Amino acid sequence: MGGTGMKAALVGADGTLLYExxxxTGRDRGADAVVESILGFAEDLRAHGIAHYGEPAAAAGVAVPGIVDADRGTAVYAANLGWSxxxxxDLLSARLAGVPVALGHDVRTGGLAEGRIGAGRTAERFLFVPLGTGIAGAIGIGGAIEPGAHGSAGEIGHIVVRPGGPPCGCGQRGCLERLASASAVSKAWAEASGDPEADAADCAKAVESGDPRALEVWHAAVDALADGLLTALTLLDPDTLIIGGGLAEAGETLFTPLRAAVAERVVQFQTLPDIVPADLGDTAGCLGAGLLAWDLIDAPKPAAPHPGPARPDPTDPDATEVTA
Structure with a gap:
């Protein structure tokens, strides 16, 4: 689950991605409708497994944004989905005929995948930060993802980097995700360009062409992001910062100024970490949910799920095949 879209997959025992x-999310219809969308999507996947492979999935993993209590299996709070x-x-297990279900945080689950099979697989300590509808972080230490004492470790998006700045759904003002997420850049560029349909990808293209309005929007976001990352590296001292999400698709248009901005902020007692793009793209959370499901059951676990023949969802005109 992301702030605006859901990705789902069936993964075979040998790690083959059978279906995606x-x-x-349909979040504009309210929290109850979002929950029902998740349950219905999972039920459709179960039916697809029975119809095409002769048996239902043996376990399920689901990753959602916000505050998550994985032990209780509860999605505690998500500002961008409106639920608590x-x-x-329990709802998913009941809908899926009682199979075991693992619940995880979307970013921590994506971090699990990046840590096991992606950009963090050789790092002892890393921070995975996807820049999407919102911003959060996954703290990887010694091959495990740190959940925190109350399930909210890594919520870097709600570090206040601009006191008195724009209001955030969490109740604060000037939060990092209100200034440096893909949705924040989209909003700022739509206002600056006068095009209500413009988004962060359009802003990146305008930056590459030297548009001064786009450069101002982009640099403001990069500066805010660098301030947030400096706080994180001061506290965590990671050897690698992994940046993912939609904004990272801008490539060096993002990474060149971001590396420079973080380097400018690092002082003598700090060590500048490697700042690298995520390996798994926007499939990280989905692959991580699959890893959570495999961890639930007593079966050979695939070392690295890999793309196999993917079939688009016949009920979804916007379904896309996995390419990573």
Missing amino acids: ARRP DVPLR
């Missing part, structure tokens, strides 16, 4: 589909205290694990 995507759907919108949703017993998602």
Whole structure:
């Protein structure tokens, strides 16, 4: 689950990605509708498994944004989805005929995948930060992802980097995700360009062409992001910062100024980490959810799920095939 879209997959025992589909969350219809969308999507995947492979999935993993209590299986809170205290694990297990279900945080689950099979696989300590609808972080230490004492470790998006700045859904003002997420850049560029349909990708293209309005928007976001990352590296001292999400698709248009901005902020007692793009793209959370499911059951676990023949969802006109 992301802030705007859902990705789902069936993964075989040998790690082959058998089927993949995507759907919108439908968050504009309210929290209850979002929950029902998740349950219906999972039920459709179960039916697909039975119809095409002769058996249902043996376990399920689901990753959602916000505050997550994985032990209780509860989606505690998500500002961008409008829900609180949703017993998602139990709801999914009931809808899926009682199979075991693992619930994880979307970014920590993506970090699990990046840590096991992606850009963090050789790092002892890393921070995975996807820049999407919102911003959060996954703290990888010694091959494991740190959940925190209350399930909220890594919520870097709600570090206040601009006191008194724009209001955030969490109740604060000037949060990092209100200034440096893909959605924040999209909003700022739409206003600066006068095009309500413009988004962060359009802004990146305008930056590459030297548009001064785009450069101002982009540099403001990069500066805010560098301030947030400096706080994180001061506290965590990672050897690698892994940047993913939609904004990272801008490549060196993002990474060149970001590396320079972080380097400018690092002082003598700090060590500048490697700042690298995520390996798994926007499939990290989905692959991580699959790893959570495999971890639940007593079966040979694939070392690295890999793309196999993917079939688009026949009920979803916007479904896309996995390419990573």
